[in-house]
Amino acid sequence: MDIDRLKEWIKDGxxxxxSIRLYNxxxxxxxxxxxxxxxxxxxxxxFVEIATNGLLLDTEEKQRRVMASGVDRLxxxxxGSSQETVEPYMTEKFDFEKMMEILKSLSRLRKELGTKxxxxxxxxxxxxxxxxxxxxxxxxxxxxxxxxxxLFTLPGYPSPSKRFEGxxxxxxxxxxxx
Numbered sequence: 113m114d115i116d117r118l119k120e121w122i123k124d125g126x127x128x129x130x131s132i133r134l135y136n137x138x139x140x141x142x143x144x145x146x147x148x149x150x151x152x153x154x155x156x157x158x159f160v161e162i163a164t165n166g167l168l169l170d171t172e173e174k175q176r177r178v179m180a181s182g183v184d185r186l187x188x189x190x191x192g193s194s195q196e197t198v199e200p201y202m203t204e205k206f207d208f209e210k211m212m213e214i215l216k217s218l219s220r221l222r223k224e225l226g227t228k229x230x231x232x233x234x235x236x237x238x239x240x241x242x243x244x245x246x247x248x249x250x251x252x253x254x255x256x257x258x259x260x261x262x263l264f265t266l267p268g269y270p271s272p273s274k275r276f277e278g279x280x281x282x283x284x285x286x287x288x289x290x
Contacts, residue, residue, distance in 0.1 A: 115145045119152050126156045135163030135187065142168065147177045154182035161185040163234070165206065166214050172221075175214070179221045185230040188215065188259075193249035197241040201270075212257055219258025232261045237273035237284060247285075255289055262287040 134140040192198035195208040254262040264285040276284045
């Protein structure tokens with residue numbers, strides 16, 4: 113994607129745009145200029161929400177820039193509470209322990225920089241990760257890594273949790289740590 117063209121388009125429409133959401137069906141931080149783009153959007157005064165699996169925020173430099181950018185909300189897609197429970201959906205390439213360290217580092221930087229970035233953990237509930245034990249472990253980890261909220265949500269596919277299916281909201285449970 114041509115970031116310079118996108119920046120011009122957003123700048124031209126910035127009077128009518130209130131927020132930008134960078135998520136769904138792709139990883140924001142794959143683009144080499146993603147953080148620069150986020151910084152630009154925040155300079156325009158727009159609300160910025162990003163969903164990411166977080167693994168590409170793998171250096172302190174990237175983490176510091178993201179936390180200092182003014183991004184409003186980071187939502188981390190981590191669909192399980194251990195390597196074993198994330199793999200069926202996120203594959204063995206997802207490094208759960210590395211992600212926990214990244215979250216701790218981001219939380220530390222948020223405090224150090226005095227930013228107000230909201231940090232959420234989004235946990236999709238599948239048949240293989242919806243036990244009371246898995247959910248309780250995720251709550252402990254979310255608190256320990258400095259998350260503001262933990263969202264337990266039903267996916268549309270594959271194999272959504274049967275424990276929580278029904279005619280209710282897709283958000284099964286929201287744990288607020290504020």
